[in-house]
Amino acid sequence: MAQLAPIATAIGAGVSIFNSVQQGQAQSANAKAQASAAREQERVRAEQVTLQQSSDARAREARLAGTLASTRARLAAGGISPDEGSAAALTAGMERDAAAAQADSDQIFAARLSAGRRSLLNTDGSLTSFLRAGTTFGSTLRNLLD
Incomplete structure (x- = not known):
């Protein structure tokens, strides 16, 4: 009976790792869908x-042309020549003001x-799931060795 305990622990660790990886893949898929x-x-x-x-530029051009x-x-x-x-x-001042407003x-x-x-710093969750799986695997391995 004592020999079955390490085997059961190993099977439990395997199931835990499998679940962690599955959960990570689901999180990764969700993160990709959210990013998309x-x-x-x-x-x-x-x-x-x-x-x-x-639209604003067209309206501004129309107002300038009308003005x-x-x-x-x-x-x-x-009786004043508008070109002199x-x-x-x-x-010319009106045109400069309109150009400044456009700028x-x-x-x-x-x-x-x-x-x-x-932001480029936003995570997509793909690495997080694998880190969690690694942590789970590490804690399981430590439990087996103890």
Whole structure:
């Protein structure tokens, strides 16, 4: 009967290791599925941000074109040539302001995209399960030797 105890312990250790590996594989599969879903969500979010940014840029261009046309028309109606002197400086200033606003928008866009990026330090769980299995195996081996 005493000879069956180490065999039973070894079988128990084998079953424990098998269960740990199975659990690790299931965790790994879940982690991969979660990572895939997170990548898809990130792709969709980046696409939404890109669409919003391009929509904002189009709206800003339309406002600038309307403002410039209106300003040029008012200047021309007042007898001032919109392409010369202070009128040209006014329209050039509006264009510079619009370019600066676009640059700010581009920086905000880049910041939004980078803020949503997942960290490279996030674990996917694939190594954790094998470490747990190794710990289980080590404790089982230590119990057998004691």
